[in-house]
Amino acid sequence: MDLDLTMPVGELTRALVDVPSVSGDERALADAVEAALARVGGLRVDRDGDAVVARTSLGLPSRVVLAGHLDTVPIADNVPSRVEGRRLYGCGTSDMKAGVAIALRLAATLPLAAGPGGLRHDLTWICYDNEEVSARFNGLRRLAERHRNWLDGDLAILMEPTSGEIEAGCQGTLRVVVTLGGTRAHSARSWLGDNAVHKSGEVLRRLAEYRPRSVTIDGCTYREGLSAVRIDGGVAGNVIPDLCQVTVNFRFAPDRTPQAALDHVREVLDGFDLEVADLAAGALPGLDAPTAAAFVAATGRTPVAKYGWTDVARFAELGIPALNYGPGDPNLAHTRGEFVDLDAIDEGERLLRDYLTR
Template sequence: MTLLGDTLAELTLALLKIPSETGSEGPIAESVLRRMETTTFGPRVLRHGNAVLTLPVADHRPVVALLGHLDTVPARQDGPPRREGNVIVGCGASDMKGALAVMLALAETLDPDSMWAQPMFVFYDREEGPYVENGLGPLLERFPETFARIRLGICMEPTSNAVEIGCLGTLHAHLTFHGQRCHSARPWEGKNAIQEAGSLLVDLAQRQPVDVWFGDLLYREVLSATMAFATGTRNVIPDVFALNLNYRFAPGKSLETAYQDVLDFVAGRAEVEFSDPCPSGPACLDNPLLKRFLTLSNVIVQAKQAWTDVARLGVHGIDAINFGPGDGKFAHQRNEQAPVDALEDAYHLLHRFFVEEFIA
């Protein structure tokens, strides 16, 4: 194990030991603020609510933002945060306390005056909650001119140090089917609302993913039933049955078109009420700073088959990608973990990106 690996492991463990479930990010925000204040970026660091960010200086250099969320999902772990050999275990290790440790280590080692690009550090709250409560939104509203200077955003989502381009949009559709209530011993006296959904559920089971290509990147649009509800008790034919459908749609598709996709599928067979719409994130394949990073790093490039704040940044005209040391398959899992080697690799790739003057 290297000295850098030990440092990143200790930083990750320190962050894991601060509970930070969504809505309770105050203590970790304060800890990150105090640590950032000791770096060379300290004079330009500030706290806004439970978010911490650095403000870039006014010069000609492009601004590249590193963005990481402070919160985690509720903890479901077998024991306290710990190191097991080359792996850090704890709630948020993969999503994304390990990435936060990389960001802090970069802030502590980069020289702001000796880089071709300016790093902007953004630590924000409430990413794991509803779209409208996400803490990045208030920052974009409070500091519009600062964020407008960003030429590339790097959302430090768990990607196993691959670059994941864009992201899927998402929305929920609450479907309501109506019947007529009666005793289950005499079902002919009513109409079963659950069975009214039968043809739609058959169609849903037979529906195949819709493949959308951006160059060599494949996004798969999917429509899934995720929850079901019925009125009454076990001996009553229900008069109301409801389904929640979750639709994931590709970059380039508007929310309005996504709504229409769902309505076309339902085809009048149920009442439809939409909620929690989140736009898709653009695939910024032509961004020159992204091309520079890919040339330098030679990492895997793939589509983001999920939603991230790349979409929120895209709404504000900011190109962004997903790149982080965490492994998505461990995110939100019991005994969530992050390998120290991946933390080191992410640090080295980003450090080199900021200090490398020329790429042949």
């Protein structure tokens, strides 16, 4: 595929959407992105797997990273894309090929030079794979492990869908599995058994009565949540079950460390056997960083908390302030009717262009 990064950003978004790139199958799109960036003068382009990184080297005093994932969730009869009015429909339009299109078009159309009319910051573009699946496959995680210096910057802007607002930091996430044991028996003689599923009632009662806290950090209010998200149990329609497992998800504010979050869940579910299935730190807003403050001022937006976990946490872990900003509506992500407003893509490109140039 020959990808023209100078085409209007809405058309570029559509071109990206029309290349299927479900997690684990990003190769064709990564090839096209790499080839297109290689044709832009003034960039060093590197690749690891299906992650592509391009960088300027102008010697400017600060560096801004524009990052976005190339993959999508499985297609739901919504590729190829279609346009209706000023809406572009298709898998990945909102999450997050519109944001990636903005970043790529800027790579091809910004004046990649210092001085009046040029860039305020050196820039890095990161387009990576496998964000929508298990963290162990995440392309940004792989880059951090293999090529830490490729991620260096004074601010990272993750082009996640935020409806054009600035979402600062992100929640941490913890999943634990509560295992409840019992004794199997024939259901006609239930008194001979010990029903493990019934024991889940106490776990569910504690979760139902749990009162999550809200905490405000740098003017952004993060709401926590502790929820049962899955229950597994039962053998057959005539058997008292001897095993039940309840999966519990804790979305915690970024002022808690992962260990503090785990300690809190253990306290709430004291007396039960817990096994950690997944644990990822959140990210503080980082709004006091000069580059972040300048971006907020340039947008005129009031930052709000990010509900959910995003790869801003990976940048924060590396000591790089990071924000979420993109044109898509996060409520439309992963839906069959996913779309992005073309006007919102245009506005996102204009805003970032103004921020990045003198």
